[in-house]
Amino acid sequence: MASIIILAVVFVLDVLAFVLAIGAEKRRNTAAYVNVTKDASPYCVYGSDAATGYGIGALALLLAGQVVVMAATRCFCCGRAITPGRWRAFSGFFFITCW
Template sequence: MASIIIISVVFTLDLLAFVLAIGAERRRSYVAYVNVDNPGRPYCVYSSDASTAYGVSALLLLLAGQAVAMVATRCFCCGRALSPGRWRAWSGICFVVCWLTFVIAELCLLAGSVRNAYHTKYISWTWASGSPPPCAMLRKGVFAAGAAFTFLTALFTELHYLFYARSRAAADVPPPIVGGIGMTRM
């Protein structure tokens, strides 16, 4: 039987990671403008820097949710053998897909956080054309992709855990005794 506590903990961690990833997309630096300091050196000023913290927090919460689910299912490969059948097959499929989406979500959140944290400070060369210096900015949609894959990770992790619990429950039922004394189980 699946544990409601495990399901609710993993769901809560993944939901918080999803919300923070959406928040990171909404709070990323949209505009950057060039300012000039006293000695006349141009530098970039950015509108917001909160999305880096949101992205790292989402990354860590998603990692914690995945760790709780993998400890509860013994990473699908350790522990007693599961009962063969459709529940084990579906659990295996969801296991592979949840790890694939987890890796993609973590990479999107990490890349978005690192790229958003990188801000061009001072420009050491002068621009001959008179155009303003380029200010490094994060592309739109990186955190949104991380949020989408966070949602998929949450979905497939929950399904993996439910199918794993079903298969585990089916493995705990002893086979029926078919006639005789019943020494076939020994």
């Protein structure tokens, strides 16, 4: 039962992170082309928008999901160390590649 709850919590966190990432992509900022004088070279000006906040929120939710999984499985820093061997290598590999 506990594993189903953990799966549900991580799934909800990941779905919310996905929704925020899509929202950040939809709210992506556009640049305004500015030419101050005829002699100066033109440049682009970007205004502040909500996309950065959405992206940071998505990152925070993904990190929270990782912390929940690591705490539940007692992996790496959240419990007793895994004994060296095949399973430790697998857990390290999957921890790195999950991102």
